[in-house]
Amino acid sequence: MNIVVCVKHVPDAQSERTFRESDSTIDREGVDGLLSELDEYAVEEALKLVEAAGEGEVTVLTVGPAGAADAIKKALQMGAHAGIHVSDDAIHGSDAAATSLVLAEAVKKATGGSPELVLTGMASTDGVMGVVPAMLAERLGLPQVTFASELTIADGTVTIRRDGDTASETIVASLPALVSVTDQINEPRYPSFKGIMAAKKKPVEQWGLADLGIDPSLVGLDAAWTTVVSFAKRPPRAQGQIVTDGGDGGTQLAEFLAGQKFL
Amino acid sequence: MAEVLVLVDHADGRLRKATAELLTIARRLGEPSAVHIGPGADRAQVTLAKYGAHKVYVVDDADAAGFLVAPQAEILAALVEKVTPAAVIIPSNAAGKEIAARLAIKTSSGLITDAVDVRAGADGIETTQSVLAGSYTVTAKVTTGTPIIAVKPNSVPLEASPAPGVVEAFAVTVSDAAKAARVTDSQPKKATGRPELTEAAIVVSGGRGTGGDFSPVEEFADSLGAAVGASRAAVDAGWYPHAHQVGQTGKQVSPQLYVAAGISGAIQHRAGMQTSKTIIAINKDEEAPIFELVDFGVVGDLFSVLPQATAEVKKRKG
Ligand SMILES: Cc1cc2nc3c(=O)[nH]c(=O)nc-3n(C[C@H](O)[C@H](O)[C@H](O)COP(=O)(O)OP(=O)(O)OC[C@H]3O[C@@H](n4cnc5c(N)ncnc54)[C@H](O)[C@@H]3O)c2cc1C
Ligand SMILES: Cc1cc2nc3c(=O)[nH]c(=O)nc-3n(C[C@H](O)[C@H](O)[C@H](O)COP(=O)(O)OP(=O)(O)OC[C@H]3O[C@@H](n4cnc5c(N)ncnc54)[C@H](O)[C@@H]3O)c2cc1C
Numbered sequence: 233m234n235i236v237v238c239v240k241h242v243p244d245a246q247s248e249r250t251f252r253e254s255d256s257t258i259d260r261e262g263v264d265g266l267l268s269e270l271d272e273y274a275v276e277e278a279l280k281l282v283e284a285a286g287e288g289e290v291t292v293l294t295v296g297p298a299g300a301a302d303a304i305k306k307a308l309q310m311g312a313h314a315g316i317h318v319s320d321d322a323i324h325g326s327d328a329a330a331t332s333l334v335l336a337e338a339v340k341k342a343t344g345g346s347p348e349l350v351l352t353g354m355a356s357t358d359g360v361m362g363v364v365p366a367m368l369a370e371r372l373g374l375p376q377v378t379f380a381s382e383l384t385i386a387d388g389t390v391t392i393r394r395d396g397d398t399a400s401e402t403i404v405a406s407l408p409a410l411v412s413v414t415d416q417i418n419e420p421r422y423p424s425f426k427g428i429m430a431a432k433k434k435p436v437e438q439w440g441l442a443d444l445g446i447d448p449s450l451v452g453l454d455a456a457w458t459t460v461v462s463f464a465k466r467p468p469r470a471q472g473q474i475v476t477d478g479g480d481g482g483t484q485l486a487e488f489l490a491g492q493k494f495l
Numbered sequence: 496m497a498e499v500l501v502l503v504d505h506a507d508g509r510l511r512k513a514t515a516e517l518l519t520i521a522r523r524l525g526e527p528s529a530v531h532i533g534p535g536a537d538r539a540q541v542t543l544a545k546y547g548a549h550k551v552y553v554v555d556d557a558d559a560a561g562f563l564v565a566p567q568a569e570i571l572a573a574l575v576e577k578v579t580p581a582a583v584i585i586p587s588n589a590a591g592k593e594i595a596a597r598l599a600i601k602t603s604s605g606l607i608t609d610a611v612d613v614r615a616g617a618d619g620i621e622t623t624q625s626v627l628a629g630s631y632t633v634t635a636k637v638t639t640g641t642p643i644i645a646v647k648p649n650s651v652p653l654e655a656s657p658a659p660g661v662v663e664a665f666a667v668t669v670s671d672a673a674k675a676a677r678v679t680d681s682q683p684k685k686a687t688g689r690p691e692l693t694e695a696a697i698v699v700s701g702g703r704g705t706g707g708d709f710s711p712v713e714e715f716a717d718s719l720g721a722a723v724g725a726s727r728a729a730v731d732a733g734w735y736p737h738a739h740q741v742g743q744t745g746k747q748v749s750p751q752l753y754v755a756a757g758i759s760g761a762i763q764h765r766a767g768m769q770t771s772k773t774i775i776a777i778n779k780d781e782e783a784p785i786f787e788l789v790d791f792g793v794v795g796d797l798f799s800v801l802p803q804a805t806a807e808v809k810k811r812k813g
Pocket of ligand 2: 269270415701702703704705725726727728729740741742743744745746756757758759760761762763764767777778779780783795796797798
């Protein structure tokens, strides 16, 4: 089985993330970036499926500026076989819909139009919309099976278990399909020294919009179907009262609640 | 006035609180029309009308109810085409966002998720989102197509505003493609008798500091009529079910009051609770980052602070 895994390069959540004054997009240059942590689970799951099947390849696909190559590198070090980096100045500032358009065309090109299995994370750690998987499934005409906390593939069928709000569900679809996975599904491996060395020789395709036959006027900031009007740093929460429990901490807490009319 | 479509969030006609909030918001933008997909519309109609639904489109079709999000997106797309609404308002939960995502592509319309406020601006509908783990507030707009806006629960206070709520059956033939993924088994969660996490006015959460004993957290929650949440550390340890996890990969909550007991306040946890109105923490470590967020903090052992607080709350409530 050949699997395409969509991975996003994101600004590190542990550093100071900001917007660019010039066009209200996320500043991706001033901060360290990395493979979105939640996409590591998708890479790991793809590697496990291929290892269990004893055949097939894992191709990681990212859409993003030059720095996004790091996300591919990390996935290749984990064990993915090949990478595709779609990069084009015209893509800068794309909204979710345009991102899914580029991903869809890249998946088609990578698989000759017929993907077997597309894996994604549950959400990115910067935009955190959690919508690209559904948009991609819509564009590719694939069934979507999302938020998997367990995944099995047998006889051309994908079965997942997911932990919903009101019920734990089993969901079934026939392949080809798009599956998103949660951080409950596995424990992503760390790249081994051997993996790091091997990654250097793995093939990474570089594609632009022209390679995908996408009209540049359909993507990027100006073509976005949504726009950021303004952004503002949230004022830090004024630190409130901190008391050290000297035997009456619980009573003081209750008094605070009463003062705030919670009681 | 233009119609505003509101997707009803319900289980067999039992409405989730978010639906009334969405109707309250929709009234600012036009004339709300509720879209009820699945059984139970009779039961829901009264409440939908109470919160301002002029019309209730009912699609009571087994094909729509038994499958996942794709049929609902098709139904909404057909309604968008039929009534050319001013906007489509959808609950910003996992399923709602996926329905919105597919609808956006089908109708070539911009999508805004996780909105915490929606206004009828002078030149078009404006939304507010809280982004980057709550560190920024963004005002955004849809510029193309029908604005599709997914709104978080607990974003607006409920206001009743009775309207006719005229039921109108709407029939759509759901495509086979939309039925390609199906639910083959569903094990309902045991009811706890506590409010639902994302809807609750008060949430009390426990973390690794509970050492696996959630009873002081639950008892304090019950004294306040609160929902119980947990950090990922507590969930990963198997101490509390995943459905209760608060944070980036759990639930995002925005209650009037959030209490964190034995939780350090990692960025991924903050991402799920930072927009709470009032925040309280109990932690043994005075350096714990959670204290940066709090309105009131107790440096102390949760096993003595919480039971004392519980007793005091019960006493004061009589
Ligand atoms: C703070 C913020 C708010 C935003 N708000 C909006 C908004 O309201 N409406 C809107 O249309 N856009 C919005 N955007 C833009 C949007 O986030 C980006 O277009 C993004 O590329 C797609 O959304 P996401 O990152 O939320 O992805 P998600 O939908 O959360 O991503 C889920 C999965 O899709 C895959 N994936 C996502 N992006 C890529 C990629 N570039 N390459 C490879 N795989 C990928 C990954 O597997 C990922 O785990 C916002 C961006 C930011 C930073
Ligand atoms: C991709 C990714 C996604 C994640 N998503 C989430 C998420 O959705 N939600 C989430 O919560 N985390 C998430 N995390 C994990 C997060 O980074 C933290 O590891 C987690 O929040 C820590 O949980 P904790 O605060 O309970 O534990 P700890 O960080 O271990 O903190 C325990 C705290 O309890 C205090 N304590 C100990 N004993 C007592 C006592 N008797 N009384 C009072 N205080 C006591 C300690 O001082 C300490 O501050 C995610 C991580 C990653 C990498």
